[in-house]
Amino acid sequence: MVGNRSGRRSRKLLKWISRYSGYWQLICTPGDEHMNMVTARNVMKCLAKNGLHEFIFVFLYVHRDEEFIKSMLSFISLDLLSEEIRHNGMDGIIRMLDEHLR
Incomplete structure (x- = not known):
């Protein structure tokens, strides 16, 4: 059963990558010249809309050297994120990240 769920999850990700290949490229490319706050918000919203929440954290880590990401993360601690997930999922x-990228 676990293998089947994992397979479905992998297929879902591959379909998303196929549909949003430009976003996938941005997620995987630190320092991309097209990365800005608006693009970051769009990528994170798209990932959230498609239930690929764990890739938001990958995205934030890959782009941790972007000034706007550094600034946002300085306001949001991992403990706060954990509490927010517990209470509001x-x-x-996504709302917190979106608010800090304005």
Whole structure:
């Protein structure tokens, strides 16, 4: 059963990558010249909309050297994120990230 769920999850990710290949390129490319706050918000919203929340954390880590990401993360601690997930789920996290990227 676990293998089947993992397979479905992998297929879901591959379909997303196929549909949003430009976003996938941005997620995987630190220092990309097209990365800015608006693009970051769009990428994170798209990942959230498609239930790929764990890739938001990958995205933030890959782009941790971007000034706007550094600034946002300085306001949001991992403990705060954990509490927000516990109380409001990933939707609360998406709202917080979105608010700090304005």
